Amino acid sequence: MRVSVIGGGVAGAASAIALRRRTGAEVTVYEAYEDPAGQVGSFLSLAVNGLRGLDELGCLAQVQAAGFPVADQLMWSASGKLLGKVPRGRLASDTLHSTTLLRGRLVEVLRAEAQRAGARIVTGQRVDPAAPEGDLVVAADGIWSATRTALDPAAPAVEYAGLYSVSGVSEGLDLAPGTFHMVFGHRGAFLYIPAPDGTVWWSAQVASPEPPDPAEVTLGLLTDSYRTSRTPLDVLRAATRVDRAMPMHRLAELPVWHDDRTVLIGDAAHPVGAGQGASMAIEDAVALAGCVAEAPDIPSALSAYTRLRRPRAARMTKAAATNRDSKTPGTLQRRVNDLLMPFVFRHTYARATSWLYR
Numbered sequence: 241m242r243v244s245v246i247g248g249g250v251a252g253a254a255s256a257i258a259l260r261r262r263t264g265a266e267v268t269v270y271e272a273y274e275d276p277a278g279q280v281g282s283f284l285s286l287a288v289n290g291l292r293g294l295d296e297l298g299c300l301a302q303v304q305a306a307g308f309p310v311a312d313q314l315m316w317s318a319s320g321k322l323l324g325k326v327p328r329g330r331l332a333s334d335t336l337h338s339t340t341l342l343r344g345r346l347v348e349v350l351r352a353e354a355q356r357a358g359a360r361i362v363t364g365q366r367v368d369p370a371a372p373e374g375d376l377v378v379a380a381d382g383i384w385s386a387t388r389t390a391l392d393p394a395a396p397a398v399e400y401a402g403l404y405s406v407s408g409v410s411e412g413l414d415l416a417p418g419t420f421h422m423v424f425g426h427r428g429a430f431l432y433i434p435a436p437d438g439t440v441w442w443s444a445q446v447a448s449p450e451p452p453d454p455a456e457v458t459l460g461l462l463t464d465s466y467r468t469s470r471t472p473l474d475v476l477r478a479a480t481r482v483d484r485a486m487p488m489h490r491l492a493e494l495p496v497w498h499d500d501r502t503v504l505i506g507d508a509a510h511p512v513g514a515g516q517g518a519s520m521a522i523e524d525a526v527a528l529a530g531c532v533a534e535a536p537d538i539p540s541a542l543s544a545y546t547r548l549r550r551p552r553a554a555r556m557t558k559a560a561a562t563n564r565d566s567k568t569p570g571t572l573q574r575r576v577n578d579l580l581m582p583f584v585f586r587h588t589y590a591r592a593t594s595w596l597y598r
Contacts, residue, residue: 242268243268244376246387247270249380250350250522260354270365283443285329286522287597288597291304293519293525308341324585332590388508395496399490423472490561493554514559527548
C-alpha cells in the first residue's frame with residue numbers, strides 16, 4: 241500500500257510513523273516548507289492523552305527529552321487572586337505529567353522518528369490535493385487546508401475567533417519552574433511557564449474585535465493591555481524576545497472528512513486549541529493507522545476512522561470554545577467568574593475533564 245501525506249507538521253509526521261509501524265505502508269510526506277522543523281512557532285503542551293499516543297508510536301521518551309514535565313496549573317485573576325490549582329493536562333491520580341516544549345522541537349523529533357520508521361520526507365514542495373499518487377492520501381495540511389475545500393467546496397470557512405496571540409521569552413525573573421500559570425486579565429488571558437533554564441516562556445492572548453495589523457502589536461501595546469495584572473506586567477517588561485502577533489481562528493464542524501481515498505486529520509479537520517491541538521492530532525494518527533490496519537479496504541477504513549473520531553473531536557471543539565470565551569468576559573462577568581471559579585476548580589473541574597484524559 242502506498243500512502244501520501246500532505247503536510248509535515250505534527251499531524252503529518254505522526255501519521256507517517258503510525259502508518260509505517262502499524263501497516264508497513266510505503267509512506268511519502270510532502271512538506272511545503274524547506275525546513276518544517278527548527279524553532280517555528282511558540283511553545284505547546286502535550287497532555288497525557290497525546291503522550292500516550294506518542295507511546296503507541298514508540299517515541300514518547302524522545303519527545304519528553306526535548307521538553308520538560310509540568311505537573312500543575314495555577315489559575316489567577318487579573319488582580320492576583322489565586323482562583324485554583326489543577327493538574328496540568330492529566331487526572332490528579334496520573335503519574336504521567338504533561339510535557340511542554342517548543343513546537344519546532346516536537347516537529348523535529350517526530351520527523352526524525354518518521355524517517356527512522358522508513359517514511360520518505362520531501363520538503364519544499366507544495367502539493368495539489370488531487371495530485372499525490374497512492375492508495376491513501378492523508379491531508380495534514382493545517383487550519384488553512386486546501387484539501388478541505390477540494391473535498392467539499394461548500395465546507396465552512398475559517399473565522400477569526402476574537403483573540404490574537406503574541407508569544408515570547410523573558411529573562412531575569414525569579415520564578416519557580418515546573419508550573420503552568422494562566423491569568424485571566426482584563427484584555428484577555430496571559431499564559432506563562434518558567435522553564436528549567438531560568439527563562440520564562442509566555443503567551444498573551446488578547447481580545448480584539450478585529451484581527452490586528454501585526455506591525456502595530458508592540459511590546460508597549462502589550463504592557464498597556466496587561467497593566468492591571470502584576471506578574472504578566474513583570475514578565476512582559478523582562479521580555480528579551482517577542483514574536484509576531486498571530487490571529488486565533490475557529491472552524492465550524494465539517495460535514496465531510498473524507499472521500500474514498502483522502503482523509504483530513506489534525507487541524508485540517510478540527511482545529512481545537514485549548515492546549516489540545518497537538519495531542520488531538522497525535523490521537524488522530526494512532527486511530528487512523530488502527531482503522532487502516534483492521535479494515536478490509538481504504539474506504540471502509542476512512543468511514544470507521546470518522547465514526548471513531550468525530551464525536552470526540554466535536555466534544556473537544558465545544559470545550560475549546562468555552563475555554564476561549566472564558567478569556568474574553570465583560571467586566572461584570574469577570575467579577576462573577578472571580579467568585580465562582582474557585583468553587584469550579586475545587587469541585588467540578590476534575591469531573592468535567594476526566595473524559596478527555598481517560
